[in-house]
Amino acid sequence: MKSISLAAAGLFALACGVPSGARAADLPRRFAPQPVLAAPPAFTWTGFYAGVNAGGAVGGDFRAETTAPRPAALPASRAEVSAGGFVAGGTAGYNYQFTPGRGIVVGVEADAGYADLHNQFRVGAGAAGTASGGLTTDTYFVTARGRVGYAWGPLLAYATGGWGFTEIGVRGSAALPGRVAPASFNARVPVDGYTVGAGLEYMIVPNLSVKGEYLYSDLGRDVRFPAAGTGFGVRTGLDTHQLKLGLNYHFNLFN
Incomplete structure (x- = not known):
């Protein structure tokens, strides 16, 4: 009985002699788990x-010049007048960026729309005659182009x-008094050629971008018109400098 009392007294003394802070420090601590933050995908x-x-x-400019063959009485002539007007239409394309965020972007793009470019001309067609008329593109204007550029996040510069x-x-x-009967012509001539340019495009909100673009086009075609019982050739063409603004919606398919 005496030994039991001594043991109980020793345990009590041990408990009283150890600071409460030390006892608490020996207990395992619990912390709330740190939240896992996923990095946003690169643009x-x-x-x-x-x-x-x-x-x-x-x-x-619009261009029109006579080419061989032509009647001997009809001298060579050339008309070149400025071309001005507006264009409007739609665009569709696909881009591929090699390294998301910042890097090279390649793609293809096509646009089609309405073009109203026009002018009138009156020029000399030899020593004793004149030629007059008009040229217009009151019709469609189509381009199909490749694109290559560099992106800094939402900003893309391209050629x-x-x-x-x-x-x-x-x-x-055309009238050449005393030399050849007056000749008239009226036709629509399809012309094609190359188009080059450059632009800047910026993603203003997700999936919606605005762009400013410059395009130079040089288009032409050889045609023939009847005149003086035979005919004469004309090389007609058009070169334009276009400045355009655009708004594109990006579908993010297969990216």
Whole structure:
């Protein structure tokens, strides 16, 4: 009985002699788990897009010149007048960015729309005659181009180049008194050629971007018109400098 009392007294003394802080320090601590924050995906231009664009032709020329064969009485002549007007239409394309965030972007793009470029001309066609008429593109204007550029996140700078196509309405008359009967012509001539340019595009909100673009097109075609019982050839063409603004929606398919 005495030994039991001594043991109980020793345990009590031990408990009283150890600071409460030390006892608490020996207990395991519990912490709330740290939240796992996933890094946002890097921005990429990869994907299909479609949109609208509009702008104006700020320079360029319609061209028309006679080519062989032509009647001997009809001298060589050439008309070149400035081309001005506006264009508007739709755009569709696909981009692929090699390294998301910042890096090279390649793609293809096509646009088609309405073009109203026009002018009138009156020129000399030899020592004793004149030629007059008009040229217009009151019709469609189509381009199909490749694109290559570099992206800094939502900003993309690019160069572009490919093929362009439209129709030129050619009408006019030539009069050479005493040498050849007055000749008139009125036709729509399809012309095609190359298109090159450059632009900047910026993603203003997810899936929606705005762009500013410059395109130069040089298009032409050889045609023949009847005159003086035989006929004469005309090389007609158009070169334009276009400035356009566009708005594109990005579908983010297959990216």
